[in-house]
Amino acid sequence: MLPAVKRPLRALRDVGVVVLLVVTFTTLLMQFAQGSPGRAILGPRASQDQVDALNHTLGADRPVIEQIGSSLAGYVRLDLGHSLSNPEQSVAGLAAGALPVTASIIGLTLAISLVGGVLAGLAGALSRPSVDRAVSAAAVSILSIPPFALALLLIVGVAIGLGLAPAGGWAGSWPANLSYAWLPSLALSGLLLPQIARTVQQRARELAGEEFIEAGEARGLSRSRLTFRHILPNVLLPVITIVGFNASFLIAGAVVVEAVFGVPGFGQVLSTAVSERDYPVIQGLALLTAVTVVLINFLCEVLYVVADPRTRVAS
């Protein structure tokens, strides 16, 4: 079989195994409550009948193997169970409602980070040393502020101080959402943009000394052509790796930034579920986000093969 086909196929098999393990882990989590998650969730004042009923609803009164089996059977039908506080509400439905919001925040973050990070990195590597140092220093400073703290700073400075964006909320329709989405996305970009900028900066600096760039210069290619046609494609490979590696941190960051801005995505679903101790919702979100991370990593692997011709010939 061609390596170009074989490698993704092998990766796909691995993805299947990893998803299976993620399901197993999520189901096993309930075992932390030493057999009675119902007691832990309802607290010491609840009657034994209530606790037994909740354990039955959660399926915690069955053998572990059976729990894993029935969870798997449910997940195949996209059935993640039902909310405890509102039994009419399915977890899958809650997640489906929040998904577009979180996906658009993360999508916008990716766009801001890729464009901003690549441009800042190239600018740093290919201009005067003072610019280079400024880009490095800015990247290190921003990286040391966690996204939720950056979100608070942006609310004070940009939303309240300058009045450039609402301090929180969601319009519910596009393109009106954009004015609510850009500030949370900017806060979340604080996580990814500096990493991309630094990676591009280092790689571009290495590339600038390579022979094929010198050869290009000797042929009289313009600076912009050299930068965007010769350096940029080579710089994108490590960027793909960085994005894949940060997938789970991006989702964790998005959830918190959404909670800070009151955006009705996964963050709001999660914080509501926490205040109501709604275990099935939380467990469902843990599973969904983990599977999403696995899929993003797989996607990055495939993208890497597509973007790098060498991996198609080798291995």
Place this chain on the structure above:
Amino acid sequence: MSAAHPAVRMARLIRVPGPASRAMWAGLAFIVAVLALSFLLPVLTGQGTDEFVAEPLLPPSPEHPFGTDQFGRDLLVRTMAAARVDYLIGAVVIVWCGGVGSLAGVLMATVRRAGADWVFSRIIDASIAFPLTILVITVGVILGPDFTVLGLPRGLPSVLLVYALIGWAYYARLARSQALSLRSRDFVQAARTMGYSDVRITMRHLFPQVSMVTLAYAVGDAIVAIALTSSLAFLGAGVAPPTPEWGQIMYEGRDLISTSWWIVAFPAMMLALSGISLAAIANGVIKRIEG
């Protein structure tokens, strides 16, 4: 995938400009000073971390350098005392996750059976797929709000449990690739020629080398774990009040941010300075190892 491990590249990204060793010692001095103040300050000032000591919402002044919060508690005492909890989380990540991860990674690189390596790699993939904050919340709800062990503040056990169970996986990957590249080096080959057993080579030759590098990276990453824990407060989870923790203090001050900026500003500053210090330490150690 690419040549360098992502975590390796991550740590290189947070490289602080300037001479490595001077930055390293400055970083170490900062961490030690904050840790000392976290225990000494409540004793020296005679103000508890949860005590009404002055008028609420006083701006920073000579008597209360970080101001007071809406409950009239001194924020210098609270912000410094928060380092106990936050640095404990960092220490668990460095010692436990870095240590166990190094051991697991070295063992993975040494086992002869490819199948075992593959199984372990998939377990690691699955472990690091979970966003840590969401996993901490899941375990927190299952353990119940009043769960505590070893006298830890409420909410902290689920954080430590999740980092202890999952965190090592990040470093196992890093240690595995380190160990694989070391295996072909001369000193390992020499040990093999001497007839040393695999166990001895693994434990006496590979593990010390690999764990030093892995621990150095764990030092740089500790701030990520601290920041993730702080952010839990904004989801209504994490270390329960009134125990001082940077995220919790910032959460309590979030609605007052435009009038009483100091409640949020000082914990944020401590987070950022701790992060820069840990990065400087990690960077200095890595430079020393790599020469």
